[in-house]
Amino acid sequence: MALNISKDILYAGVEDRDIDLFEGQYPVPDGITYNSYIIRDEQTAVIDGVDKHFTYEWMENIEELLDGKSPDYIVVHHMEPDHSASLEVFLRLYPEAKIVASAQAVKMAQNLFNKDISSRAVIVKEGDTLCLGTHTLRFIGAPMVHWPEVLVSFEESEKILFSADAFGKFGTFTDREDWACEAARYYFGIVGKFGAQVQALLKKVAALPVETICPLHGPVLREEIADCVALYNTWSSYAAERNGVVIAYASVYGATKALAEELARILGRKGQDHIELFDLARDDVTEALEGAFRSSKLVLASPTINGDVFPAVKAYIDALAAHNYQKRFVAFAESGMWAPCSAKRMAELLGGCKELEFAQSSVKMLGCPDEAVSAQLDKLAEEIVSRN
Numbered sequence: 001m002a003l004n005i006s007k008d009i010l011y012a013g014v015e016d017r018d019i020d021l022f023e024g025q026y027p028v029p030d031g032i033t034y035n036s037y038i039i040r041d042e043q044t045a046v047i048d049g050v051d052k053h054f055t056y057e058w059m060e061n062i063e064e065l066l067d068g069k070s071p072d073y074i075v076v077h078h079m080e081p082d083h084s085a086s087l088e089v090f091l092r093l094y095p096e097a098k099i100v101a102s103a104q105a106v107k108m109a110q111n112l113f114n115k116d117i118s119s120r121a122v123i124v125k126e127g128d129t130l131c132l133g134t135h136t137l138r139f140i141g142a143p144m145v146h147w148p149e150v151l152v153s154f155e156e157s158e159k160i161l162f163s164a165d166a167f168g169k170f171g172t173f174t175d176r177e178d179w180a181c182e183a184a185r186y187y188f189g190i191v192g193k194f195g196a197q198v199q200a201l202l203k204k205v206a207a208l209p210v211e212t213i214c215p216l217h218g219p220v221l222r223e224e225i226a227d228c229v230a231l232y233n234t235w236s237s238y239a240a241e242r243n244g245v246v247i248a249y250a251s252v253y254g255a256t257k258a259l260a261e262e263l264a265r266i267l268g269r270k271g272q273d274h275i276e277l278f279d280l281a282r283d284d285v286t287e288a289l290e291g292a293f294r295s296s297k298l299v300l301a302s303p304t305i306n307g308d309v310f311p312a313v314k315a316y317i318d319a320l321a322a323h324n325y326q327k328r329f330v331a332f333a334e335s336g337m338w339a340p341c342s343a344k345r346m347a348e349l350l351g352g353c354k355e356l357e358f359a360q361s362s363v364k365m366l367g368c369p370d371e372a373v374s375a376q377l378d379k380l381a382e383e384i385v386s387r388n
C-alpha cells in the first residue's frame with residue numbers, strides 16, 4: 001500500500017467518505033480516516049482498529065498485508081467505537097491473538113461487546129513495553145486525550161509515536177486541506193476541553209526522539225512534526241494562535257447581520273487581519289468554535305428574542321463554555337425592538353469562563369442600523385484593533 005510507514009510498519013486503515021457527521025455532530029465534507037497499522041516482526045502486532053462499517057475492509061487489509069499469517073497482538077490505544085467496534089470480529093477471526101490495552105480499556109470492551117475479553121488481554125500501563133523482536137512499543141499514559149483509558153506508545157527502533165487521537169485530523173488522504181485547518185477543528189471539537197491533559201502528554205513526548213507520528217485519524221506526520229507540536233502546545237495552553245477576530249452572529253430580519261458585516265468592514269479598514277464572520281444559524285458551528293479558539297478576539301452579536309439571546313447564539317456560547325473557552329477578548333452587540341437585553345444574557349452565559357476580558361464598548365441597536373449605531377461600531381472597532 002502506498003501509505004506504508006516503513007519496510008516493517010504498514011498502513012492497514014480505511015477512508016470513510018460516506019460519513020456526514022463525525023461523532024454525530026462535526027460535519028466532515030471530506031470524510032475521515034480510521035488509521036490502523038501493522039508491525040511485522042518475529043511477532044506481529046496490529047495497531048488499533050476501525051469503525052464498525054469498515055470492519056471487513058480492514059480485515060481484508062490485514063489478511064493481504066500479513067499474507068495470511070495470523071497476528072499475535074492487537075494493540076488498542078483507545079477503546080472508542082470509531083476505532084474499536086471492529087475488534088469483536090477481529091478477536092473472533094484470530095482466536096490466538098492477544099489484545100494489548102490499558103486495564104480501563106479492557107473493562108470498556110466488556111461494555112462495548114457485552115463480553116468479557118480479559119482472558120485474552122495483556123494489560124499494560126505507562127512504562128510497560130511490548131517486544132515484538134527488533135521492534136519494541138513503550139506505553140505512555142494519555143488519560144483524557146480524548147477518553148480516560150487512552151494510551152499512546154513509542155516504537156523505539158523506528159522512533160514512531162502512535163499518538164491515538166492526538167494529532168488527528170478530519171479529511172481523507174486525497175483532500176488538499178492544509179493540516180492545521182482541519183486538525184484545529186478536530187482538536188478543538190474533540191480534545192480541546194482537555195488542554196491540561198494534552199499539555200501533560202506533550203511534556204512526556206518532548207523527552208522522546210520522535211521522528212514519525214502515526215495518529216488514529218489523518219496523515220502520518222514526519223517533517224512537519226515540530227510545527228504540529230508547536231501548534232498543539234499553543235492550542236492546549238489556550239493561547240491564541242493569531243491576532244484575529246471572529247464575529248459570530250444570528251439574525252431574524254437581517255439587521256444584526258448587517259451590523260456584523262459592517263463591523264467586519266470597519267475592522268478591515270482599520271487594518272485588522274484574520275476577520276471571520278459566522279452566521280450561527282446557518283454556518284458550521286464547529287468552524288466557528290475553531291475560529292474562536294484560534295483567534296484572540298470574539299464579537300458576539302445577537303437580536304433579543306423574548307427577553308433572551310437568539311437560540312443559535314446561546315448554543316454557540318454553551319459550546320464555547322463546554323470546551324473551556326478562556327483567555328480571550330470578548331465584545332457584544334445586541335439588537336431589539338423595545339428592550340434589548342441580549343448582551344447581558346451573553347455575558348451571563350460566559351460567566352463560568354476563566355480569564356475573559358470584556359470590551360469597554362458595546363453596540364446596542366434598536367431595529368435597524370443608523371448613525372448612532374455606526375458611531376458605536378467605529379468605537380468598538382477602534383478598541384478591538386488596539387488589542388492583540
Ligand SMILES: Cc1cc2nc3c(=O)[nH]c(=O)nc-3n(C[C@H](O)[C@H](O)[C@H](O)COP(=O)(O)O)c2cc1C
Pocket residue numbers: 250251252253254255256257303304305306307308335336337338339340341366367368
Ligand atoms: C420571536 C421574536 C421575539 C422577540 N423578542 C424581543 C424582545 O424580547 N425584546 C426586544 O427588544 N425585541 C424583541 N424582538 C425583536 C428583535 O429583537 C428585533 O426585531 C431585532 O432588531 C431583530 O434583529 P434582526 O433584524 O437581526 O433579526 C423579537 C423578535 C422576534 C422575532
Ligand SMILES: [Fe+2]
Pocket residue numbers: 078080146147165
Ligand atoms: Fe476518540
Ligand SMILES: [Fe+2]
Pocket residue numbers: 080082083165216217
Ligand atoms: Fe478517534
